[in-house]
Amino acid sequence: MTGDTRADAYRPRRDRLWFTRSRGYTVFVLRELTSVFVAWSIVFLLMLVDAVLGGSLPEFAALAARPWMIALNVVALAATVFHAVTFLNLAPKATVVRLDGRRVPAWMIQGGNHTAWALVSLLIAYVVLRS
Template sequence: MTAGAYRPPRDRVWFLRSRAYAVFVARELTSVFVAWTIAYLLLLIAAVTGGTLQEFAVLAARPWMIALNVLALAATTFHAVTFLNLAPKATVVRLDGWRVPDFMIQGGNHTAWLLVSAVLAWVVLR
């Protein structure tokens, strides 16, 4: 009998041992809901341009679809907020040798996000 190489047992929940890892994995998993949101918007555009908006509205009004889209909104919001909060770690901004503080970069990102959202809401809801 030959001895095989040692294989340590796998820890399938390694990310739950650290809050930072758990948030990282959660953010990565929310990418599925970001993809769903994009697919849903493409279906909406196809329904508007293809003349099948009435059928799409019937599908969109189903309780399971509403629940899925509410979950997708929450997941996409979490994804966006955590992504924007990471920007100062990925981007160092210097002005005349002075490093712009992290909170200013985060604040600028969140402000831009809110402004773009407000403009889009104004265009869609008017």
């Protein structure tokens, strides 16, 4: 039953670039889109683990050395860093930490998160690069 009612007649225009009206919305959408590159990073890591365990590391290294694969992984690294930084910057809004009855300032939570991230990254870099 399709009657010609006012509800059928009115169709608001869809603004496909709604998120460009505000910096906060734009960062939100970009952070969500970077999840695709975070997922690619996980897939690439699993491919590496499979190559190491399966004995096909030379074939994986040949694939990883291709220019398009290097470019994809550089973009994925940049997107993953953006995703991590914006995610860690949101932590004070999502987590209320109280110390001695007072709320811990946002900069302390952000600083702690970024410091922990940097220390874990340095530890991983040390383990990987020491050989």
